[in-house]
Amino acid sequence: MQLVKLAPHIYYTEPEQKTDRPVLGYILGDKRAVMVDAGNSKAHYEAYQNLLEKHQLQIPEMCIITHWHWDHTFGIHALKQKSFAHVNTNRRLKEMSLWEWSDAAMKDRLRLGIDIPFADTCMRAEYEDVTSIQVMPASQEIQNEMSIDCGGITCQCLHLPSAHSDDSIVVYVPEEKILFIGDIYGDDLYQKGKRDLGKTQELYLALTELDFEIAVPGHSEPLSKERLLDFLWQFISDE
Numbered sequence: 001m002q003l004v005k006l007a008p009h010i011y012y013t014e015p016e017q018k019t020d021r022p023v024l025g026y027i028l029g030d031k032r033a034v035m036v037d038a039g040n041s042k043a044h045y046e047a048y049q050n051l052l053e054k055h056q057l058q059i060p061e062m063c064i065i066t067h068w069h070w071d072h073t074f075g076i077h078a079l080k081q082k083s084f085a086h087v088n089t090n091r092r093l094k095e096m097s098l099w100e101w102s103d104a105a106m107k108d109r110l111r112l113g114i115d116i117p118f119a120d121t122c123m124r125a126e127y128e129d130v131t132s133i134q135v136m137p138a139s140q141e142i143q144n145e146m147s148i149d150c151g152g153i154t155c156q157c158l159h160l161p162s163a164h165s166d167d168s169i170v171v172y173v174p175e176e177k178i179l180f181i182g183d184i185y186g187d188d189l190y191q192k193g194k195r196d197l198g199k200t201q202e203l204y205l206a207l208t209e210l211d212f213e214i215a216v217p218g219h220s221e222p223l224s225k226e227r228l229l230d231f232l233w234q235f236i237s238d239e
C-alpha cells in the first residue's frame with residue numbers, strides 16, 4: 001500500500017483488490033487533518049497510520065465514512081479519532097454490529113441472501129480469523145451535510161443520491177476542486193448489481209452542479225469530472 005500525494009493538501013492510500021481494501025483519504029489543513037473512510041480492518045487502519053507517520057503527517061482529528069459497506073467501515077472500532085457517518089450508514093452498522101462472526105454464521109448469511117459472496121470472499125482474505133471481526137457504528141451522525149474547517153481547507157460532507165447505496169456521503173474540498181466519492185457511481189452489489197436509473201440521473205445532476213476537477217473513487221485511480229460524468233451518462237442517455 002502506498003500513500004499518494006494528489007494535491008498540496010490531499011493524499012490517499014491506494015486500494016488493494018485481493019482483500020477489497022478501499023482508498024483511504026487524507027485532507028490536511030493548517031488546523032487539522034481529516035481521514036476519509038475507516039478501512040476494512042484494524043490492520044488496514046494501522047497500515048494507513050504507519051504511512052502517515054513515515055511521511056511525518058499529522059494524525060487526523062476525525063474520520064468521515066462514505067457508506068456502510070464493510071470494506072469502508074470495519075476499521076471504525078480501531079479508530080482513535082471521532083468518526084462521522086450518515087444516519088442511514090449508522091442504522092446499517094448498528095444492525096451488523098449484532099451479527100455473529102464465525103465461519104458457520106457467515107455461511108448462514110450467504111445461504112439466506114443477507115450477505116453476498118463477493119464480500120464474504122474478501123472478508124476471508126482480509127481476516128485470517130473471522131471471529132476477530134468487530135463492527136461498530138460511527139461516533140457521530142450526519143443528517144444531510146456538514147462542513148469542517150481544516151484551516152485554509154474545507155471538507156464539505158454532502159449526502160448525494162446513489163444507485164450503489166442510499167446512505168452515500170461525498171467529501172468535497174472546494175479549494176482543491178477535489179471530491180472523494182467512495183463507491184457512489186457504482187451499481188447495487190447487494191441487489192445483484194441492479195442499477196437504479198432514477199438515482200443515477202439524480203447523482204449525475206448533483207455532480208454536474210459541483211465545481212470539482214478530480215474525483216477520487218474508492219477502488220480505482222482518480223478520474224476527471226468529465227470521465228465520471230461520461231461514465232454515468234452511458235446509463236441514462238437513452239432514458
Ligand SMILES: [Zn+2]
Pocket residue numbers: 067069164165183
Ligand atoms: Zn461500496
